[in-house]
Each structure stands twice: as structure tokens, then as C-alpha cells.
Amino acid sequence: MQLESMYQEIILDHYKNPHGRGLRDPFDAEVHHVNPTCGDEVTLRVKVDGDTIADVSYEGMGCSISQASVSAMYDLVVGKSVAEALETGEHFMTLMQAKGDPAVAEKLEDELEDAVAFAGVSKYPARIKCALMSWMALKDASARAWGGTA
Amino acid sequence: MTATASRPGTGAQTPLPLDVEAIRADFPILSRTVRDGKRLVYLDSGATSQKPRQVLDAERWFYENVNAAPHRGAHQLAEEATGAYEDARAKIGAFIGAPETEIVFTRNTTEAINLVAYALSNAATAKEPEFRTYAVGQGDEIVVTEMEHHANLLPWQQLCERTGATLRWLGLTDDGRLDLSDLDTVVNERTKLVSVTQQSNILGTINPIAPIVERAHEVGALVMVDGAQSVPHQPVDVQALGADFLVFSGHKMLGPTGVGVLWGRYEVLDKLPPFLTGGSMIEVVRMEASTFMPPPQRFEAGVPMTAQVVGLGAAVDYLQALGMENVLAHEEALTAYALEELAEIPGVTVIGPADTVARGGAISFTVEGIHPHDVGQVLDDLGIAVRVGHHCAWPVVRRYGVPATTRATFYVHTGYDDIDALADGIRAAQKFFGTV
Numbered sequence: 211m212q213l214e215s216m217y218q219e220i221i222l223d224h225y226k227n228p229h230g231r232g233l234r235d236p237f238d239a240e241v242h243h244v245n246p247t248c249g250d251e252v253t254l255r256v257k258v259d260g261d262t263i264a265d266v267s268y269e270g271m272g273c274s275i276s277q278a279s280v281s282a283m284y285d286l287v288v289g290k291s292v293a294e295a296l297e298t299g300e301h302f303m304t305l306m307q308a309k310g311d312p313a314v315a316e317k318l319e320d321e322l323e324d325a326v327a328f329a330g331v332s333k334y335p336a337r338i339k340c341a342l343m344s345w346m347a348l349k350d351a352s353a354r355a356w357g358g359t360a
Numbered sequence: 361m362t363a364t365a366s367r368p369g370t371g372a373q374t375p376l377p378l379d380v381e382a383i384r385a386d387f388p389i390l391s392r393t394v395r396d397g398k399r400l401v402y403l404d405s406g407a408t409s410q411k412p413r414q415v416l417d418a419e420r421w422f423y424e425n426v427n428a429a430p431h432r433g434a435h436q437l438a439e440e441a442t443g444a445y446e447d448a449r450a451k452i453g454a455f456i457g458a459p460e461t462e463i464v465f466t467r468n469t470t471e472a473i474n475l476v477a478y479a480l481s482n483a484a485t486a487k488e489p490e491f492r493t494y495a496v497g498q499g500d501e502i503v504v505t506e507m508e509h510h511a512n513l514l515p516w517q518q519l520c521e522r523t524g525a526t527l528r529w530l531g532l533t534d535d536g537r538l539d540l541s542d543l544d545t546v547v548n549e550r551t552k553l554v555s556v557t558q559q560s561n562i563l564g565t566i567n568p569i570a571p572i573v574e575r576a577h578e579v580g581a582l583v584m585v586d587g588a589q590s591v592p593h594q595p596v597d598v599q600a601l602g603a604d605f606l607v608f609s610g611h612k613m614l615g616p617t618g619v620g621v622l623w624g625r626y627e628v629l630d631k632l633p634p635f636l637t638g639g640s641m642i643e644v645v646r647m648e649a650s651t652f653m654p655p656p657q658r659f660e661a662g663v664p665m666t667a668q669v670v671g672l673g674a675a676v677d678y679l680q681a682l683g684m685e686n687v688l689a690h691e692e693a694l695t696a697y698a699l700e701e702l703a704e705i706p707g708v709t710v711i712g713p714a715d716t717v718a719r720g721g722a723i724s725f726t727v728e729g730i731h732p733h734d735v736g737q738v739l740d741d742l743g744i745a746v747r748v749g750h751h752c753a754w755p756v757v758r759r760y761g762v763p764a765t766t767r768a769t770f771y772v773h774t775g776y777d778d779i780d781a782l783a784d785g786i787r788a789a790q791k792f793f794g795t796v
């Protein structure tokens with residue numbers, strides 16, 4: 211079974227017990243992103259305080275990968291500056307393009323914390339967009355909340 | 361008892377109508393393995409079918425022996441290529457009970473539907489009065505159903521946006537059937553065309569076409585039948601069907617990609633303006649204006665997908681040798697077995713008719729607590745290819761209150777062993793995600 215390489219225990223934990231789930235007020239921007247090939251959806255709100263991401267709240271439906279990804283992202287970006295969060299997003303994108311290369315995962319391990327567990331997903335092209343959906347939504351919402359000055 | 365391809369492991373010992381082992385030997389791809397040496401269990405024929413060697417050989421024969429642009433040139437190859445192309449047209453026409461003059465080759469079902477949708481809006485501005493016969497405009501209505509594949513929905517939405525016509529639709533019942541209770545009001549004197557799928561790609565439902573044709577013709581509307589999921593799987597005869605258009609794709613019926621068919625009643629096709637224009641479809645061309653060929657050439661601009669048409673001809677030969685009645689009976693037996701097997705798994709819900717009455721071999725289902733993508737991933741890991749998502753029929757999954765489904769579709773090489781593999785795979789997914 212190759213399944214365990216994709217569905218790491220950390221991913222299944224985030225899926226079953228998502229962190230930060232639910233839409234909260236106040237917020238500065240709300241976006242709705244869909245994955246048109248499979249119908250997965252996420253509604254995501256961002257609250258910024260100065261240049262810091264004070265809160266990310268979300269509701270969504272989708273597969274374990276998409277739902278776990280938004281939960282792991284919540285842990286990573288809340289409390290960071292918008293610029294740092296977006297840079298982390300870029301690094302997550304790098305991980306998703308690594309085709310399962312363990313060297314890439316190792317290099318990004320400290321920064322991506324739980325999210326490095328998604329390295330196995332990068333071996334499955336059809337699932338990469340599931341993992342990226344929430345990060346795309348965050349980028350979009352941050353740009354709106356921050357007026358594009360990031 | 362262990363199941364074999366043709367005999368089920370449980371229940372009635374009904375041998376399948378088709379010799380699955382012999383058929384599988386014709387499909388080279390079925391002998392490959394996937395995901396670390398596992399047998400390929402291909403349950404995604406509804407998306408695209410696999411191709412038997414006979415079809416691949418026909419394409420290769422064309423390229424190796426007679427390749428030339430048909431309907432151009434006077435050399436021997438051009439003559440033979442034209443002959444092969446037109447022979448295939450006649451054969452494919454005969455397959456659905458139509459003369460070859462009513463068979464138009466398109467890229468696929470999607471293009472065939474768009475061809476008609478664009479012809480109906482082009483009709484409004486055609487300079488030839490006879491081409492304005494079926495013009496669609498403000499105040500007119502187009503009718504579809506909530507069961508349609510996006511390919512039979514968006515071209516009509518767009519036609520309505522271009523022309524100011526109104527799109528209406530027939531709804532669905534809770535058990536996955538068309539709701540015809542308001543047929544007489546939805547299809548009315550303002551209706552110009554009704555387009556309906558003969559077999560749902562997601563629910564498997566086989567729709568009653570006769571009452572729709574009867575009502576549409578009563579009010580003077582045209583009827584298009586989307587046969588993408590019916591023509592490959594059951595006998596379809598356009599004379600018995602009574603509609604004005606039938607569209608289907610070659611790649612879903614053992615044929616190559618890149619070739620589809622628009623069948624149209626000749627007297628209707630004859631009054632439609634072209635969709636695409638260019639070479640091949642012209643009568644006389646002058647710098648100021650041009651005139652067009654009669655159907656079907658009027659709708660076939662440019663050098664056509666000749667080798668693919670020849671390949672589709674071979675696919676039709678293959679299906680006719682099996683017998684479409686046998687193909688239908690084969691899939692009915694598989695569907696009955698699959699519905700029984702899935703019903704035994706707690707947490708599995710079939711979206712669509714729960715019995716085999718007017719139902720084809722497309723089974724969509726949900727597994728409680730596991731998203732369809734995750735079900736599909738576990739199945740894939742076991743070598744089982746299914747489709748997951750909304751199956752290009754987003755309104756249908758929305759209608760039944762699910763974000764997506766997992767779909768298994770059957771064809772001539774599908775056996776009881778494939779269904780057993782599916783059922784075992786679903787149980788493996790439940791175990792993996794800890795839902796049981």
C-alpha cells in the first residue's frame with residue numbers, strides 16, 4: 211500500500227479534528243474558492259491587525275487532503291505577518307511541486323511544521339490542487355484585506 | 361466460492377451474456393498493471409472507453425495504406441481514403457438506423473451539440489431565407505433537464521444568452537428519474553428545441569424519450585437526444601426514437617478520441633446554416649460571397665478526422681459482432697449484481713435508481729464519512745479506476761445534496777470479478793479511514 215505515504219497520520223488528525231474551523235467575526239476579507247474539477251469548496255476569512263494575520267477562519271467541504279490542508283495552514287499563518295505567511299505559502303507550493311523528493315521536504319520541514327506531511331501528496335498530480343486550494347484562498351483574501359500592498 | 365469474470369461468487373449463478381475473458385484479450389491495455397503490479401480494474405468507461413486491438417489496427421491500416429485527405433485530389437490514395445471515410449459513415453449510420461446523408465462527423469458529443477446550438481443562433485442572421493427556418497430569438501424557449509451533462513446544458517445557456525431566448529428545464533424525482541409531471545407546461549408553444557439525455561452519465565437512469573418527443577412535436581419543437589451514454593450501451597434506432605437529432609462520441613464506444621457524431625433528420629439538417637466554415641463545405645466561393653454544400657458536407661469544414669472515423673467504423677463492427685442486445689443484457693446483469701453488492705456495505709448510498717428498471721451501468725455512490733476523492737484514492741491504490749467528483753453534472757449532485765460522488769461504470773470487458781474488487785475496495789477504504 212502506497213496510501214500511507216499520502217495519508218500521513220498528521221493529515222488524518224487534522225482532517226478529523228480541524229484547527230480553527232468555523233467562520234468568525236470580525237474579518238477584513240472573505241473569499242470563496244472552488245475546485246471546479248471536483249466541486250470542493252472553501253469559504254475563508256482573514257482578519258489582519260497592522261501587518262499581522264490576527265485570525266483565519268473558514269468553512270468548507272471537500273476531501274481529507276483539502277480539509278486537512280486548511281487546518282494545517284491555520285496553525286502556520288495565524289500570528290505571522292502577511293508577508294511571512296505568503297512566503298510560507300510559496301514554500302508550500304514548492305513542496306507540492308517536488309514530486310515526492312525527500313530532500314525538498316527535509317529542507318522545508320522546520321518552516322512548514324505539520325504541513326510538511328503533505329509531501330506525499332506531491333506524488334499524485336490529481337490531488338495537488340486539493341492541498342493548494344486553501345493556500346490560494348489565503349493569498350487572495352490577504353491581498354484584499356491588505357489592499358494589495360504586501 | 362471465488363468469483364470469476366463471468367460468474368458471480370455469491371447469489372444466482374447467472375453467467376454473463378458476454379465472454380469476458382475472450383473480450384479482455386482484445387484490449388491490450390487491460391493486460392498492463394498499475395500501482396505496483398496490480399491488475400487494472402477499469403470501471404471508468406463512462407468517461408472514456410478502452411480500445412480493442414481491432415480499432416487500433418483499423419487506424420494503423422488507414423495510415424499505413426491509404427492515408428490522404430478525403431474529398432480532395434484525384435489520385436488513387438485520395439480515392440481510397442474517401443472510400444474508407446464514406447464506407448465508415450454508412451456503417452456508423454446503419455448502426456443507428458440512419459442513411460449516411462444524415463451522419464455528420466464532429467470532434468465529439470460536445471461539439472455536435474454546439475454545432476446545432478450555433479446553427480440555431482446563426483439562423484437568425486442567415487441571408488438565405490430557408491436557413492432562417494429554425495431561428496431562435498427573444499420569446500422562444502429551449503428546454504433541457506436537470507439531469508444533463510454540462511455539454512448538454514452550457515451550449516443551450518449560451519444560445520439563450522446570445523439570442524434572448526429563455527432556458528427552461530424538467531426537474532428530477534428523489535429516486536433519480538426525470539419528473540415529467542409538468543412536461544406539458546415546460547414544453548409549450550414557445551419551445552423551439554428540447555434536448556435531453558437518453559441515459560444519465562451520473563445516475564445511470566435511462567429516460568423515456570417517447571413522451572418528450574410526442575409533446576415536443578405536438579408544439580412544433582425540435583428534439584435532440586444526447587446519446588453519449590446510451591449509444592455505446594444499448595441498441596438505438598433513430599427511426600424508433602423519433603427525435604430530430606442524436607449526438608454521441610466515438611471514444612465512449614470503443615472508438616478513437618477526436619470523433620463524434622451528429623445525426624439529424626435530413627429535412628432539418630438541410631435547413632440549418634453551417635456552424636464552422638472553410639474548405640470542404642463549399643459549393644461555389646467568390647470574394648463577395650459563397651454557397652454551401654448540402655448536408656452532411658455543409659457541417660464538415662476542413663480535413664476531417666479520417667483515420668478516427670475509420671477506427672470508429674471498426675468499433676461499430678466490434679459492437680455489432682457482440683450484439684448490442686447482448687451488451688445491454690451484460691450491463692444489466694452487472695448492474696444488478698453491483699447494486700446488490702453495494703447494498704450489503706453499511707454506509708454506502710447509491711445516488712440514482714436503486715433497481716435495474718430503465719437503468720444503465722453507471723453507479724454513483726457515497727460512502728458515509730469518506731469524501732469521494734478519498735474513496736477513489738484507496739480504490740486507485742488497489743488498481744481500481746473509478747471517477748470521482750461531480751461528473752460534469754454539477755446540478756445533479758447539488759439536487760441530491762452531496763458535494764460529489766464516486767462513480768463506477770461498466771462495459772463489455774467488465775466482469776463480476778471487477779464488481780467484487782470494487783466492493784472489497786470500498787470496505788478497504790472504510791477500514792483505512794476508520795469509519796467502520
